[in-house]
Amino acid sequence: MAKYSNYLFKLDLLILSVLKHKDMYGYELSKVISEQTNGYVVPKHGTMYPVIYKLIEDGYITSHTIVVKNKARVYYHLEDEGKEYLQQLVEDYDNLVLQINNIVHGGENNDSK
Numbered sequence: 808m809a810k811y812s813n814y815l816f817k818l819d820l821l822i823l824s825v826l827k828h829k830d831m832y833g834y835e836l837s838k839v840i841s842e843q844t845n846g847y848v849v850p851k852h853g854t855m856y857p858v859i860y861k862l863i864e865d866g867y868i869t870s871h872t873i874v875v876k877n878k879a880r881v882y883y884h885l886e887d888e889g890k891e892y893l894q895q896l897v898e899d900y901d902n903l904v905l906q907i908n909n910i911v912h913g914g915e916n917n918d919s920k
Contacts, residue, residue: 821840823885824893836859837849862889871884
């Protein structure tokens, strides 16, 4: 089971969800997350990179450097362990949203645990 936090979502959930589609570099990750959340989540580099480094340390993603127009870019790649961890995060997120909806909407989702 993935670790819970006090937030409705975890930034690692968003980073891994974006990386499941293709390898990306940091600025691109931040831009895609911002665009796909219509600006509700705009990861700052000081927040995002510690999460990325932790994901690398845990073996969920790897990095590789590619030189583009004389500029080195570090791309991040979702590994198989990261796909498994992402699935755990998604299940935990879905459960959390269901339970919050039970409270917010007065128990309309009675099929919860």
